[in-house]
Amino acid sequence: xxxxxxDSENFTTxxxxxxxxxxxxxxxxxxxxxxxDNGKKNIHINCEQLEYISSAGLGALxxxxxxxxxxxxxxxxxxxxxxxxxxxxxxxxxxxxxxVDNQTEAITFFQN
Amino acid sequence: MRRFFRKYFFQLLPxxxxxLILFSIELYQIVYDLNRGEILFPxxxxxxxxxxxxxxxxxxxxxxxIVKKEAKPTSLEIIWLVVGIGGTxxxxxxxxxxxxxxxxxxxxxIFWYNLDKYIGILTNAYxxxxxxxxxxxxxxxxxxxxxxNAWFLLDxxxxxxxxxxxxxxxxxxxxxxxxxxxxxxxIIIYLSIHTEWVAYLNFKEKLMGIFFMSIVLIxxxxxxxxxxxxxxxxxxxxxxxxxxxxxxxxxxxxYTFFCILxxxxxLPTSSxxxxxxxxxxxxxxxxxVILKSKAxxxxxxxxxxxxxxxxxxxxxxxIIFSDxxxxxxxxxxxxDDHVAMDIHPIINKYWSYQVDKKNFFVGDTARLSLLKxxxxxxxxxxxxxxxxxxxxxxxxxxxxxxxxxxxLELYSFLSIITEQAxxxxxxxxxxxxxxxxxxxxxxxxxxxxxxxRVLPKIQSTEYFDLHAVNQEADEIGGDYLETYQDNxxxxxxxxxxxxxxxxxxxxxxxxxxxxxILFPLQLxxxxxxxxxxxxxxxxxxxxxxxxxxxxxxxxxxxxxxFVRAGHTPLLHYSQKDKLVYQYQPKGxxxxxxxxxxxxxxxxxxxxxxxxxxxxxxxxxxxIEARNPNNEELGMDILKDWLASFNNxxxxxxxxxxxxxxxxxxxxxxxxxxxxxxxxxxx
Numbered sequence: 001x002x003x004x005x006x007d008s009e010n011f012t013t014x015x016x017x018x019x020x021x022x023x024x025x026x027x028x029x030x031x032x033x034x035x036x037d038n039g040k041k042n043i044h045i046n047c048e049q050l051e052y053i054s055s056a057g058l059g060a061l062x063x064x065x066x067x068x069x070x071x072x073x074x075x076x077x078x079x080x081x082x083x084x085x086x087x088x089x090x091x092x093x094x095x096x097x098x099x100v101d102n103q104t105e106a107i108t109f110f111q112n
Numbered sequence: 113m114r115r116f117f118r119k120y121f122f123q124l125l126p127x128x129x130x131x132l133i134l135f136s137i138e139l140y141q142i143v144y145d146l147n148r149g150e151i152l153f154p155x156x157x158x159x160x161x162x163x164x165x166x167x168x169x170x171x172x173x174x175x176x177x178i179v180k181k182e183a184k185p186t187s188l189e190i191i192w193l194v195v196g197i198g199g200t201x202x203x204x205x206x207x208x209x210x211x212x213x214x215x216x217x218x219x220x221x222i223f224w225y226n227l228d229k230y231i232g233i234l235t236n237a238y239x240x241x242x243x244x245x246x247x248x249x250x251x252x253x254x255x256x257x258x259x260x261n262a263w264f265l266l267d268x269x270x271x272x273x274x275x276x277x278x279x280x281x282x283x284x285x286x287x288x289x290x291x292x293x294x295x296x297x298x299i300i301i302y303l304s305i306h307t308e309w310v311a312y313l314n315f316k317e318k319l320m321g322i323f324f325m326s327i328v329l330i331x332x333x334x335x336x337x338x339x340x341x342x343x344x345x346x347x348x349x350x351x352x353x354x355x356x357x358x359x360x361x362x363x364x365x366x367y368t369f370f371c372i373l374x375x376x377x378x379l380p381t382s383s384x385x386x387x388x389x390x391x392x393x394x395x396x397x398x399x400x401v402i403l404k405s406k407a408x409x410x411x412x413x414x415x416x417x418x419x420x421x422x423x424x425x426x427x428x429x430x431i432i433f434s435d436x437x438x439x440x441x442x443x444x445x446x447x448d449d450h451v452a453m454d455i456h457p458i459i460n461k462y463w464s465y466q467v468d469k470k471n472f473f474v475g476d477t478a479r480l481s482l483l484k485x486x487x488x489x490x491x492x493x494x495x496x497x498x499x500x501x502x503x504x505x506x507x508x509x510x511x512x513x514x515x516x517x518x519x520l521e522l523y524s525f526l527s528i529i530t531e532q533a534x535x536x537x538x539x540x541x542x543x544x545x546x547x548x549x550x551x552x553x554x555x556x557x558x559x560x561x562x563x564x565r566v567l568p569k570i571q572s573t574e575y576f577d578l579h580a581v582n583q584e585a586d587e588i589g590g591d592y593l594e595t596y597q598d599n600x601x602x603x604x605x606x607x608x609x610x611x612x613x614x615x616x617x618x619x620x621x622x623x624x625x626x627x628x629i630l631f632p633l634q635l636x637x638x639x640x641x642x643x644x645x646x647x648x649x650x651x652x653x654x655x656x657x658x659x660x661x662x663x664x665x666x667x668x669x670x671x672x673x674f675v676r677a678g679h680t681p682l683l684h685y686s687q688k689d690k691l692v693y694q695y696q697p698k699g700x701x702x703x704x705x706x707x708x709x710x711x712x713x714x715x716x717x718x719x720x721x722x723x724x725x726x727x728x729x730x731x732x733x734x735i736e737a738r739n740p741n742n743e744e745l746g747m748d749i750l751k752d753w754l755a756s757f758n759n760x761x762x763x764x765x766x767x768x769x770x771x772x773x774x775x776x777x778x779x780x781x782x783x784x785x786x787x788x789x790x791x792x793x794x
Contacts, residue, residue, distance in 0.1 A: 025655075029655065055608075055610035055657075056610065056655070058610075058657075059610050059655035059656055059657060060655050062655070062657065062704050063654040063655040065704075066705070066706060066707075090659075090678060090679075090680070090696070091657075091659065091678040091700070091701045091704065092677075092678050092698070092699050092700025092701055092704065092713065093700075093701075093704065095698075095700055095713060096700070096704065096705055
C-alpha cells in the first residue's frame with residue numbers, strides 16, 4: 001500500500017494506492033493528521049488505484065470526517081472502484097462523505 | 113602415614129618379602145663360604161635366582177597397581193611421583209652407603225656391606241619399574257588398540273628379561289639375544305614417540321615438564337652409574353651384566369630423552385593451545401549462562417570482558433552500549449569510564465571505513481590522525497560489535513599500550529566468543545519476551561472466557577426454529593449476536609465490532625449492557641438504532657465503529673421490521689414465492705457519526721413472514737470467504753445455497769452452508785470471524 005500527496009492551490013490530493021489493511025491504515029491516519037496539523041483542511045482523497053479497504057482503513061478515514069467538518073474543511077473522495085464504493089455504501093458512508101466520480105469533478109468541486 | 117601403609121602395604125609386601133629372603137640367602141651363602149664345612153646345607157644358586165626373579169615379578173605387579181591408582185594423566189603430578197620415589201631412593205642409598213663406610217672396619221661390615229648392596233637392588237628396581245608404569249600412563253593417555261598391543265609386547269619382553277636371570281644355566285644362541293634386542297628396540301622406539309600429552313600442557317607447565325624430566329634423567333643416570341657401580345665391584349652380582357632390567361633401562365632413558373625434546377620443541381606453540389583453552393572455557397561459561405534461565409545479561413558481558421582480556425593479554429578494555437539517544441559504558445577494565453567515553457566516538461568514526469563492519473583492528477594508532485593525541489595511552493586496539501543478525505548489544509574494545517601486539521589467531525577467537533555472547537544476550541531477551549507473551553496469552557484466555565459468557569446461547573422458541581454458529585479467526589472475535597423476546601415481539605440483533613482481540617470483547621460487553629436496557633423499552637426500530645448510536649459513540653474510540661442489523665418480529669402477525677446500521681444485507685427465503693429476497697435498506701454504521709442521527713439516515717424494511725419462511729443473518733466473514741483463486745463467495749452463491757436448503761431445519765441449513773463454504777474455500781478454517789444465524793418460522 002502506498003500513500004502519495006500532491007498539493008494544489010486550495011486543496012491537497014491524497015492518492016491511496018493498493019490495498020489498505022489494519023497495518024497500512026496507521027499510515028493513512030498519520031498522513032491525514034499531518035495535513036490537519038499543517039492547516040490543510042481541504043483534502044481530496046483519490047481512490048482511483050485503491051483496490052481494497054478493510055474496516056480498520058475505513059475507521060481511519062471516518063475518524064477525520066467530523067474533525068474536518070468541524071474545522072470548516074472538506075474531504076472529497078473520487079474515483080472509487082465499484083467494489084470499494086459498495087463497501088462505502090453498505091456502511092452508509094456515502095451519506096456523510098462527499099463522493100464524486102473522478103478527479104476532474106473533485107477539482108471542479110474545490111474550485112467552486 | 114597410616115593411610116599410606118594401608119594402601120600400599122599389601123601391594124609391597126610380596127616383593128619386600130622376596131627381597132628379604134634374597135638378602136638372607138646372600139648372607140647365608142657368605143657365612144657358608146666363611147665357615148666352609150661347618151654349615152650342613154648349602155643353598156644352591158638357582159634358588160637365590162628364583163627369589164630374585166620373584167622379587168622382580170612382585171615389584172613389577174606392585175608398580176603396575178600403584179601407578180594405576182595414583183596417576184592422573186597429563187598432570188605434572190605423575191612426574192613428581194617418580195621424582196619423589198627416585199629421590200627418596202637416592203637418599204636411602206646415600207644413608208646406607210654412609211653406614212656401610214662407618215662399620216666397614218669390623219666384622220659386621222659383611223652385613224652392612226650386603227645390606228647396602230641389597231638396598232641398591234631394591235631402590236633401583238622400584239624406581240625404574242615405577243617410572244616404566246608412569247610412562248605407560250602418559251603413553252596410553254590417548255589409548256589406541258595398537259598402542260595397547262605394543263605395550264603388551266613390551267610387558268612380555270620385560271618378563272623375558274626377568275627370566276634372563278637364569279641365562280647362565282642354559283646356553284643361548286647369540287641369534288636369540290640379537291633378535292630379542294632388535295625386537296625390543298623397535299617396540300621401545302614405537303612407544304617412545306607417543307608424547308601426545310605434551311600438547312595439553314600450557315607454556316608454564318611445559319617449562320616445568322622440561323625441568324622435572326631433566327631431574328628424572330639425572331636420577332636415572334645416577335642409578336645406572338653410581339648406585340649400580342656399587343655392585344660392579346662385586347663379581348658375584350652385576351646388574352649390567354644380566355638381562356633382567358635392561359629393557360626397562362633402555363625404555364626409560366629413551367622416553368625421558370624424547371619427552372624433553374618434544375617439550376622443548378613445543379614451547380613456542382603453547383600460546384595457541386592456551387588460547388584454545390581460554391576459548392573452550394569462555395564458550396563453556398557462556399553456554400552455562402544461556403542454559404541458566406534466570407541469569408542476568410551483565411553476567412554475559414562479564415564473561416566476554418574477562419575472557420577477552422585474558423586471551424588478548426590486553427592492557428585495558430571496555431564494553432559500550434550505544435543507541436540513537438545515548439551511550440553508556442557497561443564494563444571497563446584498567447580504564448576510567450570517561451576515558452572510554454572520550455575515545456570510543458573516535459574509534460567509531462574509523463569503524464565506518466572498515467571493509468569488515470563487525471571486527472576492526474588497528475596495530476598502530478599513530479596512523480589514525482584523530483587518535484594521535486591519545487597514542488601515549490593506546491598503542492593498538494581491537495574493536496568488535498556484539499551483535500546477532502537482528503540485534504546489537506554493544507561494542508567490545510580491547511587495547512594495548514604498545515603497537516602491533518595482536519595475533520591473527522586471536523582475531524577469530526574474539527569473533528567467536530563475541531558472537532556466542534551476542535546469542536546469549538539475544539536468548540535472554542527472547543526469554544523475557546516469551547514470559548511477557550505468556551502473560552498476554554493468559555490475559556487473552558481470560559478475555560476469551562469473558563466473551564464466551566457474554567455471547568448468549570441461542571435456543572428455538574415456540575414460534576421460531578433458531579440456530580446460530582459463530583467462529584473466531586483469532587482467540588477473540590468481533591462478532592456479536594443477541595436475541596430477546598417480550599410478550600409481543602421477538603428481537604434479533606447481530607453486530608460486528610470493527611477490530612478484534614480484547615478491545616472487541618470489552619465493546620461487546622458494553623453493547624450487551626446497552627441492549628439489555630434498550631430491548632425492554634419497546635422502541636421503534638429506528639429510534640432503537642439511534643439511541644444505540646448515541647450510546648455507542650460515547651464509548652467507542654475515534655477510529656472504530658460497529659455494524660449491526662436489528663429485526664423486530666411481531667410474534668402473532670409475523671410482521672417483521674428490519675433496520676440496517678451499515679451491516680451486511682438480510683436474506684429472506686419466501687416459501688410462497690420460492691425465492692430469496694435480499695434487503696439492504698439505507699443505514700449507517702454505529703459510531704460513524706457521533707451525533708444524534710436523524711430519521712433520514714435510515715430506512716425501515718418491512719416484510720411479512722409466513723410458515724416455513726427463512727431469514728438468514730450473517731457477518732461479512734461469510735460472503736467475503738475466498739476460494740484458492742482469491743475470488744469472494746458473494747451474495748449470489750449464498751442465496752442459491754439458502755434456496756436449495758430451504759426444506760431443512762435451521763441447524764441443518766447452517767451446517768450445510770458451512771460445508772459448502774469449506775468446499776468453496778478448500779479450507780477447514782476461515783481467515784475472518786463469521787457468524788451465521790438462521791430463523792425458520794414454525
